[in-house]
Amino acid sequence: MNVPDETEKTRAETAYCDRLFAETMQLASRFDKNIDLPTLRRAYRFASERHKGHFRSSGEPYLVHPVHVARILVDLHLDAQTLAAGLLHDVVEDDLKTPIEEIEVNFGNDVATIVDGVTKISRMQLVSDKENQIDNFRKMLLAVAKDVRVILVKFADRLHNLRTLDYLPPEKRLRIARETLDVYAPLAHRFGMARVRRELEELAFRYADPEAYARLEAQVAQRKDEYWNAIEQFCDEIRAGLSKRGMPAEVSGRVKHLYSIHNKMVSEGKELSEIYDLLGVRIIVETADQCYDALAYLHQHYRPLEGRFKDYIGNPKSNGYQSLHTTVTNNQRTVVEVQIRTREMHEVAEEGIARHWLYKEGRATGEIDAQMRWVRQFLEWSKDIRDPSEFYEQLKIDLFPDEIFALTPKGDVIPLPKGATALDFAFAVHTEVGLHASGAIVGGRIVPLGYELQTSDSVRIITSANQKPSRDWLNLVKTAKARTRVKQWLRQAEFALNVEIGHDLVEKRLKKAGLVIPEEEWAAAAAAFNMKDREHLFAAVGAGDLAPERVFDHIRSMVAPAPTKEEAPQKELPGADAEAGGIVLSGMDNPLVRIARCCNPVPGDPVLGFITRGRGLTVHHRECPNIRQLKEDAGRLIPVRWEARDVIGGAGPFKTAIIVKGSDRVGLLSNVTSTIASTGANIRHAEIRTLPDGAHSAFLLEVKNLKQLKRVISKLRKVPNVVEVHRLATEGDDEDELRAMIAGSPLPFAEESPDDEDE
Incomplete structure (x- = not known):
C-alpha cells in the first residue's frame, strides 16, 4: 500500500469510488431485495475513512480495491455479512492500525471473524520449500473451516489483485502468480467454483510464464x-436435433482456456497442432x-470416443459437481468434448460452494457442510505430517480428486481418488476393517491389498484378527485417511x-555437552514442545517428528548459557566404541x-543406525559409503549393536551380496553353487x-549372520579356479540390480580367521 505526500483527495476520486459502490449496491439489491444496505453503507464509510490518503500502485485510491472485491462477491450472490467483510478486509493491515475488536463492535462477530481470517491468510507465505509453510497452510485451512466465507473473500481479493497486477x-x-496457481486455483477447484478457478488460472498463467502464455495465445488466435x-x-446441429425431439436446450460452445491447453501440452509432451480435443460444447436441459436423452441423441448421430464417457450425475464428484461428459467426433471429423447438465447443476458447477450459502438465514446449508468435510478431514489426517513434500503431495491428491467409484457387496458406492487400492477401500469402509485387512476379492477373484481399483469394481475385504x-x-x-490410520x-x-x-539421541548430546538436567525439569522441557511427559518427548524424537537438536538446544538454554560459535559441537560420526551402548538389535521383526x-x-557386522523421519531406524554397515555421505546429518546417527545370540546364530535370514571371480572352466558354476x-x-x-x-x-544370498557369511566366503575361496571372493553393497535384490553388481566395489569388513571355518 503506497502512501504519497499528503494531498487532499480530489472530488473526482471521491465521486469515482462512490459511483462504484452505488453500482455494486444496486446490483446486490437486484439479487436480494432484502439485503442489509444500511450495514453495507456503514462498512463503506468505515473503509473510506481508514483508507483515506492511501493509493494503490496503479495510482488509484486504495478504496477502489475493496469496492471491486465486494462487486465480485455480489456476482457470487453472497450475503451482506460477506460483502461487508469484503469492504473491510484490508482495514486491519499493520499500517492502518485498526484492531479486529473494533470491527466486531461495529459490525458483529461474523464480519470480524471473516476479516480476521482473510487478514491472517494475506500475511502468510503459502508457497515455499520451508517446513513451517505446512503450519501456514494448516492455519489457512483452520480459518476456512471456521467460516467458509473467509476463502470466498480471499478468492475475490486475489481475483481483483490479478486483474491489476501489471503495476507491481x-x-x-x-510470486503472486505462482501462489495463485499452486494454492488458490486448486482450492477454488476443490470448492467447485469453476468460473473463479478459470479466471484465476488464466490471469496467473499470464504472469507465471509470460513467454509460454504469449506464444500459446498467438497460436490459438491464428486458428480462432x-x-x-x-x-x-456443431452447436446449431445439436440445437436443431434436440428441438426435433421435443427437447429445447441451451447449447453453447467454447475453446478450452489457455492454461488448460498449456497443461495438456506439457503433461503429454505435445505441440498445439497435436492436441485434438480443444473444443467444448455445453448442453443445458431441464x-x-x-440429460440422458440428450446423451443418447449424441451417441446415435456422432461417433463417441471409447473410454471418454463419465457419469457425474449418477456419481457426483466430491465437490458436488454433476454432469454427463462424453467426447464425440462430428461430421467434419472434429473432436469435441460435450458436457450435459441441468440449469441447477450448471449453477453449482460454476459457483460451487458459494451457490449453497443461504444469505437470508445467515447459515450454511447441508451441501456446504458436505463440501467442508474434506477440510476438516484433511486437517485431522495430515496433523502428523511434517515432511513438506509428503504434505503437498497429499494435499494435491485432495485438491484434485480424479475419482473412481467402487462398490461394497451391498452396492454402496465408495468414492476414492484415482489410483486408490483395495487397502484404501478397506479404510474407507471402517478403520477396524482396514487395520485387519489381509486381502480382497474384486470381481470374484482374490487380489492383494495393493491392487489398484477401477470404477464399478465390486470389492469385498478379507479380514483376519491376527x-x-x-x-x-x-x-x-x-x-x-488410510495413511494417517496406518501411521x-x-x-x-x-x-x-x-x-x-x-x-x-538426546542423552548422547547432553552427555557430550556435560549437561545434567534435574528430574523436575523434564516436565517443563516436554511441555515446551506440547508433549505430555518425558516419554512422549523421547518418542517424538525417536519417530523423527522432532529433531533431537531442537530438544538439546532448549534444554541447554534451561540449564546453561549457549556455547559460542567456536565452542559449538562439531558434527561427527559416532565412534566404534559407541557400540557398547546404543540400541540393541535383538531381532528384525520390529516394523520400525x-x-x-x-x-x-x-548380524556381527559393525553397524550404525540412522533415524529416517517418519520411518524409524535404518541399520547400515559402518563402512557403508552412504553413512559417510551423511556426516552433515550426524545428529540423526545413533549407535546400535547386535544382541549376542543373533551373532551366534539366530534371527534372519539377512540378505547380502557377494562377487565370485575365477578363471573359466567346465563345472565352475556348479561347484560354486553347491559350495x-x-x-x-x-x-x-x-x-x-x-x-x-x-x-x-x-x-x-540369505544368511543367518556374519559367521555363516564368512563360512561361505572361506569355502568359496578354496574352490579350484576361484581367484577372488568379496562382499558387495547393493541397492536392492532385483536381477537388473544384480547385473550392475559386477562393476561394484567391495565392502570392507574383518578378514576371516581359520577359527571361523566350519568344515
Whole structure:
C-alpha cells in the first residue's frame, strides 16, 4: 500500500469510488431485495475513512480495491455479512492500525471473524520449500473451516489483485502468480467454483510464464476463426436435433482456456497442432432424465470416443459437481468434448460452494457442510505430517480428486481418488476393517491389498484378527485417511522403541555437552514442545517428528548459557566404541527397524543406525559409503549393536551380496553353487558373466549372520579356479540390480580367521 505526500483527495476520486459502490449496491439489491444496505453503507464509510490518503500502485485510491472485491462477491450472490467483510478486509493491515475488536463492535462477530481470517491468510507465505509453510497452510485451512466465507473473500481479493497486477514489480507479480496457481486455483477447484478457478488460472498463467502464455495465445488466435466455425456449426446441429425431439436446450460452445491447453501440452509432451480435443460444447436441459436423452441423441448421430464417457450425475464428484461428459467426433471429423447438465447443476458447477450459502438465514446449508468435510478431514489426517513434500503431495491428491467409484457387496458406492487400492477401500469402509485387512476379492477373484481399483469394481475385504499393519502398507495406500490410520497404529505399536531411540539421541548430546538436567525439569522441557511427559518427548524424537537438536538446544538454554560459535559441537560420526551402548538389535521383526538395502549388514557386522523421519531406524554397515555421505546429518546417527545370540546364530535370514571371480572352466558354476548350498545359505538371485579375464558371478544370498557369511566366503575361496571372493553393497535384490553388481566395489569388513571355518 503506497502512501504519497499528503494531498487532499480530489472530488473526482471521491465521486469515482462512490459511483462504484452505488453500482455494486444496486446490483446486490437486484439479487436480494432484502439485503442489509444500511450495514453495507456503514462498512463503506468505515473503509473510506481508514483508507483515506492511501493509493494503490496503479495510482488509484486504495478504496477502489475493496469496492471491486465486494462487486465480485455480489456476482457470487453472497450475503451482506460477506460483502461487508469484503469492504473491510484490508482495514486491519499493520499500517492502518485498526484492531479486529473494533470491527466486531461495529459490525458483529461474523464480519470480524471473516476479516480476521482473510487478514491472517494475506500475511502468510503459502508457497515455499520451508517446513513451517505446512503450519501456514494448516492455519489457512483452520480459518476456512471456521467460516467458509473467509476463502470466498480471499478468492475475490486475489481475483481483483490479478486483474491489476501489471503495476507491481516483476518479482512480486511472479510470486503472486505462482501462489495463485499452486494454492488458490486448486482450492477454488476443490470448492467447485469453476468460473473463479478459470479466471484465476488464466490471469496467473499470464504472469507465471509470460513467454509460454504469449506464444500459446498467438497460436490459438491464428486458428480462432477455424475453431469458432466448427463450434457454431456443431452447436446449431445439436440445437436443431434436440428441438426435433421435443427437447429445447441451451447449447453453447467454447475453446478450452489457455492454461488448460498449456497443461495438456506439457503433461503429454505435445505441440498445439497435436492436441485434438480443444473444443467444448455445453448442453443445458431441464431435467436429469433429459440429460440422458440428450446423451443418447449424441451417441446415435456422432461417433463417441471409447473410454471418454463419465457419469457425474449418477456419481457426483466430491465437490458436488454433476454432469454427463462424453467426447464425440462430428461430421467434419472434429473432436469435441460435450458436457450435459441441468440449469441447477450448471449453477453449482460454476459457483460451487458459494451457490449453497443461504444469505437470508445467515447459515450454511447441508451441501456446504458436505463440501467442508474434506477440510476438516484433511486437517485431522495430515496433523502428523511434517515432511513438506509428503504434505503437498497429499494435499494435491485432495485438491484434485480424479475419482473412481467402487462398490461394497451391498452396492454402496465408495468414492476414492484415482489410483486408490483395495487397502484404501478397506479404510474407507471402517478403520477396524482396514487395520485387519489381509486381502480382497474384486470381481470374484482374490487380489492383494495393493491392487489398484477401477470404477464399478465390486470389492469385498478379507479380514483376519491376527492381521496387523506394517510399514510397507504406507507404500500401498493413496488416501490421507488410510495413511494417517496406518501411521497412528505404527506409532502406537512402536512407542517403546521410539522412546528408547529418542532417549539415546538426546542423552548422547547432553552427555557430550556435560549437561545434567534435574528430574523436575523434564516436565517443563516436554511441555515446551506440547508433549505430555518425558516419554512422549523421547518418542517424538525417536519417530523423527522432532529433531533431537531442537530438544538439546532448549534444554541447554534451561540449564546453561549457549556455547559460542567456536565452542559449538562439531558434527561427527559416532565412534566404534559407541557400540557398547546404543540400541540393541535383538531381532528384525520390529516394523520400525529396517536393514539398509544399500549395504545389507548382517548380524556381527559393525553397524550404525540412522533415524529416517517418519520411518524409524535404518541399520547400515559402518563402512557403508552412504553413512559417510551423511556426516552433515550426524545428529540423526545413533549407535546400535547386535544382541549376542543373533551373532551366534539366530534371527534372519539377512540378505547380502557377494562377487565370485575365477578363471573359466567346465563345472565352475556348479561347484560354486553347491559350495554355497553346503553352508546352509540360500541363493535368492544370481548373475553370471564370462569376461576375457575369466568368469564373474554375482550372488544375492540369505544368511543367518556374519559367521555363516564368512563360512561361505572361506569355502568359496578354496574352490579350484576361484581367484577372488568379496562382499558387495547393493541397492536392492532385483536381477537388473544384480547385473550392475559386477562393476561394484567391495565392502570392507574383518578378514576371516581359520577359527571361523566350519568344515
